[in-house]
Amino acid sequence: MPSSPRPTRGFQLGTLVGARVIVQPSTLLMLAALAFLFASGTEGGMTRRAFTLGLALAVSLFVSVFLHEAAHAVAARAFGRRVDEIVITLWGGHTSFDSTALTARVSGVTAVAGPLANVAIGLALMGIGAALPLTGIGAGILSWAAYANLLLAAFNLLPGIPMDGGRVLEAIVWAVTGRRHTGTIVAAWGGRVVAVGVLLWAVVPPLLRGAAPSLFTIVWAFLIFSILWPAASQALRWSQTLARREGVSAASLMRPAVALRFDASVAAALNLADDAGAEEVVVLAADDAAAGRFPVTTAREVPADRRETTGLDAVTTPLPRGAAVTVGADAEALVEALREWWGRTDAWVVLSEGEPVGVVRLLDAMNALR
Structure with missing residues (x-):
């Protein structure tokens, strides 16, 4: 059996399906930044009450990310895979599991489990909001949490690496062609297309309306691009390694x-x-x-x-x-x-x-x- 990877540094909150649950220190910085961002956008500006509300919204987002990663872990464990870590990071999270002798089925199902969990949570929260007579802050947090889960699912289902949708696309092409590296190439190029699409989304629609693109939107789009493009490019390089290894035994x-x-x-x-x-x-x-x-x-x-x-x-x-x-x-x-x-x-x-x-x-x- 392959050895477990070296533990990721961070705060260990416990275990789930045998996996260490780690929160990296940088996550706290993102929580504070998101809380400030949410609070500054509320009516009345930055106040203690607004910051508290912003922090609650930020925490709900990271809880959604954790549940997303937990779904990956549970799916991998259901296939009998050893799950090593669930890590919550500055930009989201990732789940590490034993990928020895991985198959297209295991890869695809494990990848899609995260977004499906967010869809289920989002719809459940919408149902709770409709059934309960909530008003004020409670209703706002519930509505935001439902929206955040559905948005998280939609983004992760985009058909390109490093999103889960990219892994699903990779698994489909892998299953059809019988070659994992072919699936990786297709999904990696999908990731590059998504990365460029994010930049175009930030710039083109405002220009078509005759308005200047928002600096805030451009900055966020560039940050997302700077994550997606390198990850997709790394996957392309990895596909070349997979191609060389094909048939090696x-x-x-x-x-x-x-x-x-x-x-x-x-x-x-x-x-x-x-x-x-x-x-x-x-x-x-x-x-x-x-x-x-x-x-x-x-x-x-x-x-x-x-x-x-x-x-x-x-x-x-x-x-x-x-x-x-x-x-x-x-x-x-x-x-x-x-x-x-x-x-x-x-x-x-x-x-x-x-x-x-x-x-x-x-x-x-x-x-x-x-």
Whole structure:
């Protein structure tokens, strides 16, 4: 199982479905900024009462963001995925979960869960507002919270990375074509289109009306653009990596190997390897676990007249226990294995139904996965 990522710095509020709930300190700055922004736009200007109301509206927005991320976490957990963190940040939030051997279905459903949660919350709040005779501040906060959830859902459903709608689009194209990197390319370009569209939305409509664009709107549009465009561009670069990794697996990288016990001779190892056409020999310990390996070329360096009497310890490179991957391990699984084993061994034993069938050298894997 892949190891959990290093915890994000921030205030930990608890756990949900096994995931740490983290609020980054920068979130407090955004809360204060939003409270000031909301308060300054109220009738009567900035007052203590207006700031308190603005803070309540800002808090309701971040609660909506948290529920959005919580829905992602619950969906991922429903697919049996380990969920590591739910992080609330300056610009929103993100959820980290185990994406090993990810499928289009898991990716798409997990992504759409967040916006659907906001739609459900928004409609529920609208229903509560219609059913209860609320007035004044209570009615205002409820109405704002409903509007914020629906707006959050609509924005996140835009078909471009890094929005959830982009991940849904990626999953759809992935499922249709069978290629994840194709879906990533389409969704990343969708993200770039959305980023440019935000700028055009801020500038074009006022100009068509013969008015000057609002400086406030332009600033916010540029901030959103500065988040969306780099994220989409990074996804495009990632798609190139995915394309290079397509087809990379333990089976494609391994050098065929045979296995025999540690007490055999170099001659026995060479005879077995030659009969099987193997390039590597895996040395088994007394309990039949892989304990070492060596290339056949190394064994051939032993003089022919000494091979019968030379033990495998003379040519074997030790392997740490557990330095193995299955023959079906794909590129993503190999990346996780590299993170775990780099610096601890120079090769993995490749297992098929628990039996050694090959050896993958870590340098070969790293070069193939770059």
